[in-house]
Amino acid sequence: MSGARRRPGTAVRSATTQPSPTRLWGWHRLRPEWAEQLVSAAGLGPGDLVLDLGAGDGALTAPLAATGAQVLAVELHPQRLARLRERFADHPRVHVLGLDLLDPRLPARRFHVVANPPWSLAKPLIRSLTDARSRLIGAQLVLQRGLVADFDRRGAAGPGARARFRAEYAASVPRQAFRPSPPGPAAVLQLTARRGR
Template sequence: MSLADMPPLRDALERHDLLARKSFGQHFLLDLNITRKIARLAGIGPEDVVVEVGPGPGGLTRALLETGARVVAIEMDSRFMPILAELGEAADQRLEVVQGDALKVDASRAVGGVPAHVVANLPYNVGTQLLINWLTGPFLPVSMTLMFQKEVAERIAAQVNDDAYGRLAVIAQTVCEAKIVMDLPARAFTPPPKVNSAVIKLVPRAVIPPAAELAALERVTAAAFGQRRKMLRSSLKALGGGDLCEKAGISPDIRAENVPIEGFLALARATLP
């Protein structure tokens, strides 16, 4: 059986008696028109290698495989292994399934160390931490096209002085260009979540700060946005307060939400020896 001959995803779910598990943050995206659009937005094509987290019954997986790409899917829930195995057979074994917790799986090792994209409808309960891990860890994808709760996607793409601007925006946009490319209503999912979703695409910048600067940036933004209503002289007191701001050339009398990304980078560098 080829991918084109496979039955609708809802039929496969019924045949395998599969339901979403709330404890895993599962909401299935079964509309192939939507998943194919996500694959197009990601720019995936033949010969590309893609990491997908939380494929579930394989709605997005199927669309990615239709592009001719090789997909490495990381799935914790063993119930989906048979249905994903069927999908792999239909795609001439271009699907490899790694059973495990995506927070613990070495994605670089899973793809054999080759450059890879990440395209995923991320589980709601671990999505933000996974993104931070990719942005600041040893595995930086060629691109990331990720579905989040809409509120989280807006936080990633937020600009300075926006209400949603915070630590996540600073770290994400330091490493990548980030843009929301698609909105999805709750009714697009089975079962529908309580919130709407959005797809955001992140592409690494040509120049990325070294690991030590990124680690310092995490510390500075955690302190600054941990007390976001306070002036920097107070919120950054443990890191040097006013002296740190002076060293970085940043006013100590402004709040974190008013500091542009370049300012946070200056503060991060000022904490280093």
Template sequence: MPYPRKRFGQHWLKDISVHEAILRAANLDQAQAGGDPLWVLEIGPGTGQLTQRLLARGVEVLAVEIDRDLCRLLQKRFADQPRFHLVEGDFLRLPLPQEPRLLVANIPYNITSPILGKVLGSPAHPVQQFERMVLLVQKELAERLQATPGSKAYGAMSVRTRYLAECELVCTVPRSAFKPSPKVESAVIRLSPRPAPVPARDPRWFNQLIQRGFSTRRKKLLNALQGLVDRKRLSAALTQLNLNPDARAEELDLPDWLALSDLLLDEVERTAPAHRQEEEPR
């Protein structure tokens, strides 16, 4: 069996109970109830431990693996499995496959954020292809994805994720569940993409506002958004929304950010229309 390669962020999950928790969270039986073949995307199948359990549930598995040696191992291991489909390559450089409705994976921690950006999209360009995504990620990232206002982990990623999907913590995973053991704790999360509860009038502006607001966490919004929004107009908007004029970014919940974004939009379009041309952070 190939040894995990550090440059690909490989750590083999050996704890069967975690595999089973991932499968339960994916709710494969309910997803297959419609009668059509259920396709599941697996990013980084590794040696195929989770893949084998997915195939045993009767689903079509589309696996994307960048490691050439692992691809040979997987082709040999699942040579008699017509429901196993392997693509060799870098997931981030490949077009998003259209067949899968579920994403189930132990993804490399060193590229988790770009993977999430690709499968979730952004406020301006949401990706709603997947009904559910069950992912094994670094625990710290899981905390950021589902953080609430006032917590240390709460940030721009938390707000964007809540705009795009529901996020649930399935379970925490100790280092001992892997071979080799990673330096960090892990967690299984379930993301359920859905339309924004209250869409922003201008999602790109909304995204830019939260990105700038959280860029300097210790600063009040009046200072953090300086140069992006007129200070007096921002103070008036916060007061109008019954928010603390001296508030910091981590004090505002998603509805607060949406209301602030919409309220400031007319002023910003009149004074700085170029904001639409700025590249949107992912």
């Protein structure tokens, strides 16, 4: 892949993938004050590795980098990816990756996730993050409120996922927290590994 460093344990699907006419490229950017709030609640610092999945143009990437953590910002949309690469080209702790979130490979070392990912991919994404081989420590995912409430009630889906991760409704996020506003309200789903992974 050109322009982005490849990390062990992460997969790279073509960064030149073109938006397909059937692919949903919805983009509800988090407003800066909400992005800051989400990042500050994650309690990250130097030495941590955090993934921003579906990074857009970096609404969360920038405050995540300001914590001192190492940030992997994943985006597939060609223009957003290009903008992201340009914006963080000189940042020593931000690595921009042209990955498809549907690719299940994850970092080989322990990691966190703080993200406002594409809501349509929430279920496969959570399945992959809570997989038995995943080294996820904790995730904060901004998703549709109803879905977050479901996860809070039923726990993480997928074989054995409930035994490995707690899934909780952590906070409500109003439609006004995004630009443009999504059709319905959102919430933060907190996933926490039950044991060190």
